[in-house]
Amino acid sequence: MRAHTTALLLALGLLAIPAAADENWTAPEAEKAKVNPIASTERDMSRGRSLYRQHCELCHGREGRGDGPSAKLHARNTRPPQDLTRPEIQANMTDGEIFWKIGTGFRENRKIVMPAFVDEIPSPDDRWRVVLFVRTLEKKEASR
Numbered sequence: 001m002r003a004h005t006t007a008l009l010l011a012l013g014l015l016a017i018p019a020a021a022d023e024n025w026t027a028p029e030a031e032k033a034k035v036n037p038i039a040s041t042e043r044d045m046s047r048g049r050s051l052y053r054q055h056c057e058l059c060h061g062r063e064g065r066g067d068g069p070s071a072k073l074h075a076r077n078t079r080p081p082q083d084l085t086r087p088e089i090q091a092n093m094t095d096g097e098i099f100w101k102i103g104t105g106f107r108e109n110r111k112i113v114m115p116a117f118v119d120e121i122p123s124p125d126d127r128w129r130v131v132l133f134v135r136t137l138e139k140k141e142a143s144r
């Protein structure tokens with residue numbers, strides 16, 4: 001009887017999922033496992049940097065601290081970006097995951113938390129170059 005009630009509650013809980021389904025921004029395992037195909041040559045890195053400045057700095061800030069000019073306004077609407085200079089945040093993301101997040105973006109209750117960049121940065125190689133640059137934002141503890 002108890003198990004039956006739990007199952008019923010679960011079923012009712014499941015009914016609420018459609019509205020909340022996009023609240024989990026987790027890359028599929030196959031995407032997480034993808035390896036950056038672009039070598040970090042100076043040219044690729046500088047392309048990644050300029051794309052970051054053009055598309056990401058607004059929210060993430062020039063150095064990736066989550067303090068870009070739109071960050072506060074954006075946070076009022078949804079939430080602020082994390083500080084990408086923190087080693088533990090970098091360590092928690094694979095290259096494939098960053099690539100996937102840039103491509104898909106993220107919405108929560110129809111609000112854009114982070115825009116998707118497949119149209120604005122249509123070349124996958126360019127999006128991988130942005131990933132290269134995002135990796136350079138990490139600050140080693142000693143230099144802070």
Ligand code: HEC
Pocket residue numbers: 025051052055056057058059060070074078079080081082083098101102106113114115117130134
């Ligand atoms: C309109 C503001 C905005 C723009 C523009 C934007 N982001 Fe984000 N981004 C966010 C927010 C907010 C989060 C935090 C979402 C969460 O995890 O809840 C985020 C999350 C991330 C994350 C995951 C780490 C984290 O903070 O959760 C990465 C990596 C990232 N963004 C990279 C980029 C890159 C690269 C670009 C440019 C191609 C970009 N973002 C453009 C707002 C933005």
